[in-house]
Amino acid sequence: xxxxxxxxxxxxxxxxxxxxxxxxxxxxxxxxxxxxxxxxxxxxxxxxxxxxxxxxxxxxxxxxxxxxxxxxxxxxxxxxxxxxxxxxxxxxxxxxxxxxxxxxxxxxxxxxxxxxxxxxxxxxxxxxxxxxxxxxxxxxxxxxxxxxxxxxxxxxxxxxxxxxxxxxxxxxxxxxxxxxxxxxxxxxxxxxxxxxxxxxxxxxxxxxxxxxxxxxxxxxxxxxxxxxxxxxxxxxxxxxxxxxxxxxxxxxxxxxxxxxxxxxxxxxxxxxxxxxxxxxxxxxxxxxxxxxxxxxxxxxxxxxxxxxxxx
Numbered sequence: 001x002x003x004x005x006x007x008x009x010x011x012x013x014x015x016x017x018x019x020x021x022x023x024x025x026x027x028x029x030x031x032x033x034x035x036x037x038x039x040x041x042x043x044x045x046x047x048x049x050x051x052x053x054x055x056x057x058x059x060x061x062x063x064x065x066x067x068x069x070x071x072x073x074x075x076x077x078x079x080x081x082x083x084x085x086x087x088x089x090x091x092x093x094x095x096x097x098x099x100x101x102x103x104x105x106x107x108x109x110x111x112x113x114x115x116x117x118x119x120x121x122x123x124x125x126x127x128x129x130x131x132x133x134x135x136x137x138x139x140x141x142x143x144x145x146x147x148x149x150x151x152x153x154x155x156x157x158x159x160x161x162x163x164x165x166x167x168x169x170x171x172x173x174x175x176x177x178x179x180x181x182x183x184x185x186x187x188x189x190x191x192x193x194x195x196x197x198x199x200x201x202x203x204x205x206x207x208x209x210x211x212x213x214x215x216x217x218x219x220x221x222x223x224x225x226x227x228x229x230x231x232x233x234x235x236x237x238x239x240x241x242x243x244x245x246x247x248x249x250x251x252x253x254x255x256x257x258x259x260x261x262x263x264x265x266x267x268x269x270x271x272x273x274x275x276x277x278x279x280x281x282x283x284x285x286x287x288x289x290x291x292x293x294x295x296x297x298x299x300x301x302x303x304x305x306x307x308x309x310x311x
Contacts, residue, residue, distance in 0.1 A: 006119065006120055006123050006162050006165065006166060007120065007123050007124060007127060007162070007295075008295075011124070011295055011296065011299075012127060014296075014300075015124055015127050015128050015131065015299070016127075016128075016131045016155075017311070018128045018131075018132075018299075018304075018309050018310060018311060019128065019132045019309075019310045020082065020084065020125070020128060020129055020132065020134065020192060020308070020309065020310070021307045021308050021309055021310045022082055022191075022192045022221055048061065048064070048072045048073070048074060048075065049072065049073060049075060050070070050071065050072060050073075051071035051072060051073050055073050056073070059073040059074045059075070060072075060073050061073065061074050081133055081134050081135050081153070082129070082132075082134045082135070082191050082192055083134070083135050083137070083151075083187060083189040083190070083191030083192070084125070084126070084129040084134050084135065084136045084137070084191060084192050084193075084194070085136075085137045085138075085139070085187045085191065085192070085193045085194070085220070086122045086125060086126055086136065086137070086138045086139065086194050086196070087138075087139045087140075087141060087179075087180075087193065087194065087195045087196065087197075088115075088118050088119060088122050088138070088139070088140050088141070088165065088168070088196045088197075089118065089141060089142070089174055089176075089195075089196060089197030089198065089199075090115060090140040090141065090142055090146055090168050090169065090170050090171070090172075091141075091142040091143070091170065091171070091172050091173060091174030091200075091247060092142075092170055092171050092172060092173070092174075092246045092247045093174060093198055093200040093246050093247055094114050094115040094118060094170055094174075094197070094198055094227075095113065095114070095115050095170035095171075095246070096113070096114050096115075096198075096229055096232075096246065097111050097112065097113050097114050097229035097230075097231065097291055098111065098112050098113030098114075098116060098291075111229055111230050111231075111290070111291045111292035112291045112292070113291070114198060114227050114228070114229055114291050115170050117227055117289075117291040117293075118196040118197070118225075118227045119165040119166070119168075119196075120295055121196055121225060121227070121289070121295070121298060121299075122138065122165060122194065122196050123161065123162055123165055124295060124298075124299050125194055125303075126138065126152075126158070126161045127155075127158050127161070128309065130152065130153070130154060130155050130157060130158050130161070131155050131158075133153070133154065134153075135151050135152070135153045135191075136151065136152045136153070136157075136161060137149060137150070137151045137152070137187065138161055138164055138165065139185070140164075140165075140168040141174075141176070141179035141180075142171065142172030142173060142174055142175070142179065143172055143173045143174065143175035143178045143179060143202065144172075144178060144179050144182060145179050145182055145185055146168065146172070147164070147168050149161065149164040172247070173202050173247045173248070174197070174198075174200060174201045174202060174247065175201055175202045175203055176195070176197065176199075176201055176203070176208060176211055177201075177203050177207040177208065177210065177211045178202075178203075180211050180214070180215070181211065186214060186215060186218050186220075187218065187220060188218075189219075190218065190219025190220065191219070191220060191221070192220065192221045192222075192223070193215055193220040193221070193222045193223070194222075194223045194225065195222065195223070195224050195225065196225045196227060197224075197225075197226065197227070198226060198227055198228055198232075199224075199226050199275060200247075202247070205271075205274045205275060205278050208275070208278060209278040209281075209282070212224075212278065212279065212282050212284055213282060216282050216283065216284065222279075222282075222284040222285070223284070223285045223287070223308055224275070224279055224284060224285065224286050224287070225287050225288075225289060226272070226275070226286070226287070226288045226289065227289050227290075227291055228288065228289075228290060228291065229290070229291045229292075230290055230291070230292045232268075233268070233290060234265075235261055235264060237256045237261070238256050238257075239255075239256060240253065240254075240255050240256075241253075241254055241255075241256055242254075272288065285306065285308060287302055287303070287306060287308070289302060
């Protein structure tokens with residue numbers, strides 16, 4: 001697979017015009033396009049303060065001095081880059097869909113493999129950030145960090161991001177708490193963290209909430225993107241089946257009836273409600289996407305519609 005296949009060229013042109021909808025005032029290390037909480041050297045005026053020996057004389061306001069006789073210098077807002085961290089769940093449950101069996105779902109479109117769709121979403125967000133001179137780091141995880149990409153900056157680094165995402169294989173059990181609990185797994189600098197997962201994880205909402213609190217405490221503006229296949233959202237099964245857990249490789253004989261499917265849908269809705277509540281209590285954004293959506297629908301429809309992307 002090439003980067004062109006991961007992100008179509010016509011979509012990349014449209015992504016270059018976007019920016020991330022972060023509400024944070026950032027304090028990065030390099031000059032960027034976002035307003036920092038510090039005073040700096042942008043063209044946006046912030047305030048006056050009394051002159052002290054050693055100040056930059058170019059900021060001395062001679063107009064105020066001529067009117068008041070008091071020396072003041074002008075201060076300006078600083079603009080620095082945003083640190084964007086992308087976490088993609090590469091556990092075995094994500095490697096689902098995108099086969100002939102997935103075609104012909106309710107939407108009438110062929111659904112993509114969940115992991116491939118999540119990688120494309122991460123590539124889209126990363127490309128938007130790189131084109132906006134933000135700094136981007138990427139991670140692949142299961143129940144541990146399986147791969148991490150050194151921090152990138154600038155549009156020219158996009159191919160390294162695409163290659164990293166394409167090369168990361170699937171496998172293992174999924175555990176967000178275990179993976180992000182590893183030393184150095186949480187970004188050191190405050191910024192924006194995107195997590196792409198189906199959230200079929202080996203832990204409860206309490207453990208997920210605990211690690212999300214750590215991220216928020218580390219100054220991260222977190223976005224959770226749940227990726228599910230149409231078959232997981234609206235299963236169309238019937239008869240006596242053996243269901244296999246793709247991560248634990250265990251199975252169970254189940255007689256699928258309309259009542260069983262209804263019970264499954266209720267449990268899924270309850271689980272999503274609990275996750276959404278856990279996120280909301282911590283000021284974290286939550287989005288659910290189906291893998292039969294197009295990238296355009298996800299980015300320009302859902303992400304832009306919720307303010308996560310600015311068009």
